[in-house]
Amino acid sequence: MNLRQLKYFVRVIEAANMTRAADELRIAQPALGMQIKQLEEGLGVTLLTRHSRGVSPTAAGEKLFQRAIEILDLVELARREVRDDAREAVRFGLTPSLMQIIGPELLLRVSERAPQLSVSLTEEMSHLLVDSLHRAELDLILAYEVLDAPGFWKRALYQEDLVLVTATGYPDEAPITFAGALAHPLILPEPRDGVRSLVERTAAEHGLTIRLEHEVRSISGIKTLVARGSAAGILPYGTVLAEVAAGTLFVRPIMPALRRTLYLVGSRKAGQLAALPIIRDAVSAAMTTLSAAMVGLGHPLSAAEPPQNA
Template sequence: MHIALHGSDVNLRQLKYFVRVVETANMTRAADDLRIAQPALGMQIKQLEEALGVVLLTRHSRGVSPTAAGAKLFQRAVQILDLVEIARQEVRDDARETIRFGLTPSLMQIIGPELLLLVSERAPRLAFSLNEEMSHLLVDSLHRAELDLILAYEVPDAPGFWKRALYQEDLVLVTAAGNADDAPITFSDALAGPLILPELRDGVRSLVEKTAAEHELGIRLEHEIRSISGIKTMITRGSAAGILPYGTVLAEVSAGTLFARPIVAPVLRRTLYLAGSRKAGQLASLPIIRDVVGSAMRTLSTAMAELGHPLSPAEPSQKA
């Protein structure tokens, strides 16, 4: 499809490329997301600017940002691409809708089966696939358009994506079964011993380090492990404790192989979001998915007891 402007042709591919560049604010990242070479992307943007007769992007050391004309085009381009997607769906009404849904390992364990069963009951024609990964990796996959919707913690604002806060969860100090103390522990005391923590980009690690810095406390990092199951295995062996979401160790605590102590003074609390792309916002089955997720939140709340805190429904925040 082409749109005639000033006697030249602007095509949907150029608009798609331009939107992704503005969303990422970085030509290299946009090229990676679009799976094209950066010089080819730059040429497409240049041709778009020539067709419109205006400069659309300002290049600077931190990346790129839209000019005043570019900002106007971004808004219109988003509308055009959304309308094209709606039209494509309308002419394929008989096609089976697909949703690629991501959630964290702890959520997969607690509510994953319920999500699958409820979706199959309420939307039997929907192809619903679940993908499990840590929150920051789910966000990466969402931004690369590899997932349509995610349930993840501490999702950052991003242009072209929306999010809705659903739940808050407290972190706990996790120790081996030999330590039967499950009484609350202060944050400073939790940091007194050696710790096993996730990798640097992980939201739990970021929250622990930020809170420690705010209270001028040091961290005795014994091991850094990307795998949640690996962290739990090392804690079970008694080499160090860990600071983790309670939902991550719920099964092990119930089985008595690990102990969890609530952290206080201060409490470490993170927020769970349902987040999606513009495309996901147009899915016919989205209202069903939101209802199913709401039911699953009630299950999560029951499992988490006093360590979980449901939030009142609110309108999704959007960056488009």
């Protein structure tokens, strides 16, 4: 048993799929399979159960997974402690709307209180941020509708309402029912996107049909098409703040409200950062700024809510 085998094994459990783990580790799947086989032979136990959906740990595999996390964390801690000249660094991912509204404030707050911390910010849609976190390309993310995953922790921070976005304004900006919103031809993100999933799930629950006019992966692309009158969109209010202020897009709240939840999600490495309490405080303060910008369409959650361990 060696550190490489433990690292590979942990990644397989977290990905729950050999092919996905091999892609994230950037090695060939047969080579990964061989490392896991050698680990099993060395220990004399079966660590994984293979099934049609991927893999899952056996009882012995679950025990090794927990110990392997502890071992790898200690190795990383020792590496940092013996490098006297090393600065702590964190790679932080935010969605496009969050980057625009709170990104600069978040970066400045953390830099002022933790000048020894090197922070890099990445902007991407939520499900792509999650992918990057799982590939160990990011340490922390602020993303919406994040599912539990082994080896990662998360904390619910905030809920944001979705709105109907159109190129034509309404005198009173009156709320519209979800059925009324679906009466419009719509431009929606790709199926993996959390907003798309929420709209489709709610439509299915109410037996409603979505009139999908276009599927666009880019939020800016969706907004441009909506502004041209091609179709309407259902988007979080935060993504269209600037356009609403400029009068190029118009919104109507959807009733009953469709809400998505924002999470702070971190890797094990992020959980060991000495500056993590400062980062969490800065994120909490940024939620106040975010809520103020949302004019009643954003809802901070209790700061006392404990983190959810995935």
